[in-house]
Amino acid sequence: MRVDCWILGVGISGAGLARALSGRGLTLALSDDKMDPATLQTLAAELGAQVWPVDPALVAQAAAITPAPGIRPEHPVRAAAQGAGKVVGDVEWLARLRPERLLCAITGTNGKSTITALIAHLLGVAPSGNIGRAAGEAIAEVDTGPLVVEVSSFQAELVATVKPKVGIYANLAPDHFDRYPDLAAYHAAKGRLFERMGLGDTLIVGAGIPTDWLEDRRRAGVEVVEVAESDDPLLGSGFENLPLQLIGRPNRWNVAVAILAARQLGLDEGVLTRRLLSFEPLPHRMVPVAQTGSRLCVDDSKATNVHAAAAALRGWARGAGALWWIVGGLAKEYDFLELAAAAQGLEIHPLYFGKDGPRIAAQLQPLLGGEVVADMAAALDRVSGEGAVLLSPACASFDLYTSFGQRGDHFADLCRQRFGAPTAHRVGA
Structure with a gap:
């Protein structure tokens, strides 16, 4: 037995x-x-x-x-x-049974799937873990190239000996408080993934990671690379003007991080350039879905928390005209004022929808204006004049939809009916 x-x-x-x-x-x-x-x-x-x-x-x-x-x-x-x-855990089994493969492990509150998919594409391998195939499936494959694994906080709880060659801790913001009592506990789960890294290993980090924890990693011999959320994170990378198929400043940050990781893992510069050009964005993550004239519609339905939607707003180009912003759904948190700060400098027209649309409007209308609407179709019916349309809801989808994917698909279908198919856009748009 x-x-x-x-x-x-x-x-x-x-x-x-x-x-x-x-x-x-x-x-x-x-x-x-x-x-x-x-x-x-x-x-x-x-x-x-x-x-x-x-x-x-x-x-x-x-x-x-x-x-x-x-x-x-x-x-x-x-x-x-x-x-x-x-x-x-499953990621632990992968590390134990395939120790000969270099490990690139990615976590964070937001953006980790795009980063994982991009690094895997650059390296010519299949992503594993919380995206793509399950971590266990990579145990059996014959490939000997690097393992590129997205790791959720739930998976990170279950590691014991995992030691990434390259780690990426993209960001830390409030999330999953149905599982963790506070942000410190959420970080403790994610941080386990990198606590066995040492001399010769590289940890690339973004915003919100506790500084004392980073100093502990440095004392262990880890090269810690902090990538700031600057106006142009790609500046100095050699790829500032490459016409990529991604839009928004957060995606420029994702690309900058992926380039650093790929270089650390020994990718040839010529291969890097070719594969950057051929990468296509993941569904529902700042994806252009419709366009007519100057009206661009962007699906960011995966922005299911305030931090992700705030990143989309901060990264939207100032001076680009009106932005009709569709926000709402089933709230994971109840302080939305970060969104008002992120929208500063934008000619923004919020459209609050879904179960918690009125709750969000109560906080943001005095600062940003906008209108409460019944649903997605009603929101798009309010769009008029010039300007772009952004679905970045800052909420879960389960009030009206079965998933953020279904919500994003519905938005895209409605936009295409009204505005037509999109044209290509580069990463700096």
């Missing part, structure tokens, strides 16, 4: 990990009280695995326990496994 690994929560990441570990000859047990039992039994039979009930008493029968990242620390099995020192 004893097994090498008990996988608790067999979603996409758990199933990928199970196949990779089984391929390495490890014995497995699987548990998932939310999965259809027949489906779980079929997977277990395919892998020669046991199916276990979700019972803390079984922790003693497993050498390692891998909970799905979404399983909270207080879950009885996870808590028992943690107490026994047996928790091994």
Whole structure:
């Protein structure tokens, strides 16, 4: 009955990990009280695995326990496994079983998916972790190039020996307070990812990272590179005027960081230039979706918190004309004044929609004006005259949509019906 690994929560990441570990000859047990039992039994039979009930008493029968990242620390099995020192996350398994591959690990509150996808594209490898394929799937691949892994705070909680060659901590801002009591606890989870880095390793960081923690990394011998959110983060990179397919100053920062990481990992400059030109933005992250004349519509539906939407507003070019800004949804937080500060200098016309649109309007209307509307279509009906349209909602989507992707797709469809398909835009737009 004893097994090498008990996988608790067999979603996409758990199933990928199970196949990779089984391929390495490890014995497995699987548990998932939310999965259809027949489906779980079929997977277990395919892998020669046991199916276990979700019972803390079984922790003693497993050498390692891998909970799905979404399983909270207080879950009885996870808590028992943690107490026994047996928790091994999916990113931890990847680092243990593929130690010959250089690791580039990326985390942060916002922007980490774009950075991960861009670095992976530059290096010619597939991204792993919280984006693309599950971390476990990379265990089995034959590629020996660098591993480029996006790591959420939930995944970072579960690392023990991970030691990135290049780490990126993009930013730190309030988020996931349903999981963490405060910002310090949220940082403690993310920071675990980089605490074993040392001499010869490089950590690239952005805004909000505690300075005392950075000094600890420097004392450990890590080269810490702080990339400021300047007017032009690409200045001095050699790529200031390259016509890339990304827009907004936050994306210039993402590109600057990706260039630094790729250079640290030894990428040839000629390859770097060609691959920068061919990179396409990820869906729902400052993506032009429609245009007619000077009217550009941009989908930033992935901006599901205040920090992300504020970055979009700060990065929007001043003096570019009117900006119709669609904001609202299901709020994760209730202080929206950072958005007013970020909008300073813009000719902005806010359109507040969704469940918490009125709550946001109550804070921002005295400073920015704007109008409360019923839904996305009503917001676009209010757009008139000249100017761009930006969906950067600062809220989750679950009041009106099943996901931020569905929200962004709806925005894009409505915009194209009204304004037509987009034309190309460069990163500095």
